[in-house]
Amino acid sequence: MDLLAAARAGDEDAFGALVLPYRRELTAHCYRILGSTQDAEDAVQEALLAAWRGLSGFEGRSSLRTWLHRIATHCALRLTRSTSTRLLSWDHGPARRPDDDLGDPVDGGRWVEPLLTATDDPERVRERREHIGLAYVAALQRLPPNQRAVLILREVLGYPAAEVAGLLETTAASVNSALQRARATLADGAPALEHVPTPQGTERGIVDAFVAAFDSGDVSGIVDLLAEQVRFTMPPLPAWFDGRADVVAFLTGRVFALDWRARPARFNDQPSLACYQPADDGTLELAAVLILSLDGERVTWMASFIGPDLLASFPLPQRIAPAEFGHR
Template sequence: MELLAAARAGDEDAFGALVLPYRRELTAHCYRILGSAQDAEDAVQETLLAAWRGLAGFQERSSLRTWLHRIATHCALRLAKSKPARLLSWDHGPARRPGEDLGSPVEGDVWVEPLPTETDHPERVRERREHIGLAYVAALQRLPPNQRAVLILRDVLGYPAAEVAGLLDTTPASVNSALQRAHATLADTTLPLDQVATPKGKERSIVAAFVTAFDAGDVSGIVDLLAEQARFTMPPLPAWLDGKDDVIAFLTERVFALDWRARPARFNDQPSLACYQPADDGTLELAAVLVLDLDGDRVTWLASFIGPDLLARIPLPQRIAANEFGDHR
């Protein structure tokens, strides 16, 4: 209460402390609606500015969390309605064979993007429960923006229909109808939404195997980890590979023909790799982020992100001294 009173009196530091516990949750919420970490950050900034300006009007009829979610939802929806829904590679065109041309980069606000998540943050378990997996967020982009918001508020954040209706300025009947339509659409998706959980120890061993494969330029250590239906995507290039054999051939002939070093990372609370290539100055430069989608002990989707603009925004070291990785092949 003291923070709230101080913030209402114009204390910006008090306001910052007041909203800090909700910052991560608001970012995840906006990311689910928008499919882009950058757009989510923009929506959160707009949310906090609106909350700061409107704090005098917060009458505490709802919790601060609910009030912030209301503002964030409307900010994210305005942004979502101003842009086309973000795509996955297989929404853009058919799969290609390993030796085919990869096409020209499709730039702009086109692709579903990854969300950096902290490896050791105590809210990681909560984030997993709140659905920030890449496949789930991609599936949400198949829904109209209002249905996205309803499904997230009801199924992910657990608000009752009447409260969602209040948040979205609609009726409970409309909320229930939108939720039913959203469920029907997601039931028809080919994205892997009902996956078997992977034990943490197995996750670590899979990531270690991929790090070794990138460092050695040798696919043999990860062949048995790929599901038969594995896919490889690489936005902003439109090309993608479908099926274990084609993925292995592409890794062997195209990816591992280049010089790489990799280290573990975490995106969308999924096992991931930060992948580096030699730069002209002798350092190693961030060249790709690889997010691994797992079903039990098998990798079903290798989501590689190689766009320079996206990589420049990612909170990872952009350049690393070569000796930090030790000996190289």
Template sequence: MTPDDDVAAARAGDEAAFTRLAQRHRRELAAHCYRMLGSPHDAEDALQETLLAAWRGLPGFEGRSSLRTWLYRVATSVCLRQARRRPRLLSPDAGPPRSDVTDLGEPVPGPVWLEPLPEDLADDRTDDLDPATAYLRRESVELAYVAALQHLPATQRAVLLLREVLGYSAAETAALLGTTPASVNSALQRARGGLAERLPARSQQAELARLGGAGRAALVERFVAAWESADVDALLGLLTDDVRFTMPPLPAWFAGRHDVGRFLAQRVFATPWRLRPATVNASAGLLCEQHADGAWRPGSVIVLGLREGRVGWIAGFVDPALHALFVTGSAGDR
């Protein structure tokens, strides 16, 4: 059956046809929800609500826009409602950096932290796009970009994503959001300004391109070798002078080689580790296991923020549920 046949059948109540339609758009909608909400778990919840609302509303779909555009309208509406119901996500470097490596604070509970995105949950339409658009889509799920998005009001976030990531015109975006092109253009201008204040000079895609595939592999290999052998000096040699080490849901974070080195030596390397390279948020990442009580246990998910061939941000996520997500590839397992 063609997609148009599936639309007609689904509107008539054929659940199998709707399932096929949903599957075609599932991952790109999930990526959109992740950009909006900053959490793969919240994105999965939003996606499920989107598909339920779409199934219920499909008989009223009149075909004045494409089904894909209509689904984005539903998904964006769901995400806006979710974003307005919950507190804004905390920055992983909320508060000043610490120098006391013995006190990391108590984990801050609840869905309040930005979370990383596994590669297999990212938008898989990038393979069908032209290189420039695919590059932009990968940039739009980078950790720093998604973190910066969360500082924007939800409507500005939606406008920016619809206009600059998904490529909808001002008129199309206005129709999606139930507003005017003038309001869309105004929100886009404010969103661009807010984003520019928080984004690094170069994206991770640019940093990775500068390194090349072999350079990236070599850097990650050296990082893994130094970490697994607890070689603090070798690891510090890979870091920028102003490196940050964040680790939500713990509130503590460290800045600069000196304090990061002390934290590594006195706390992190108190037990053995093993690391496996992974693509996280379209960037270099690591899945980490820690040896404790005679067994290897989930340790953390790390995203490496690269700058000029060195590591400028070690974003460690120490929630075991996140490690499980990267192993199982299912946000719904949490």
């Protein structure tokens, strides 16, 4: 008996094996629509439960992948009705000066969140091609949910207009109209989404420079890697800084005034750092995740995420013995 037949016969293990190859793709799809890792996981859980309950209705007229994307899209769109639109720091308010008050944390799930991606996973290449980058996901949040879904299904996942119409229970003309409006919105005032590719060796060098700077408390090693118009954000705090001079001043005067250690990570298939600070028990505690957006050899956006609840949700070591970082 094949997996589909076994699953239809009520074998939950067979169903799990049947949908496992699509789990990562479905999570990325829902994440693009929702801008939140936790919301994406919730949507995928709901979608897989609906698929399990409705498996008898899957007649094979479309592929299993298409059927699962249809269910997941509707689950994600339903969730957008009960969640707030995800924002970036510059959508929330103007940039601040390096010595300004950083403000109180803005709660309520307002911020675009990062998605952890594996460093050694062959799917990483496909995720890059399918637009998992933080800037792209953030730009998508500017669109109404339906346009967001159309754009992702058409331009990221590559479904033809007629198939998207079937997925969304609308017409091909409506799909094409929504796609045009979505493209126009992204082209009007959105951050540039096309960047000069960064060679793998250059990317490694940039990460190494950031790790060395965090480990030694010295920002000078990364100054020349920053674009002139680099931005530094740190949700859930509302403060953010615009331009290399202000970013460097903030790093020098406030970030590196604290004791940090860092190790490479991978979020949104971008070079990232898991950043740790000393805890009262003598260990080092995860205190920030820093995602680096690159344009060629320059860093254009340093996205630091410091919310304790968000950090606790990541499958990263939450505490590390100092000896694991080696000698300073």
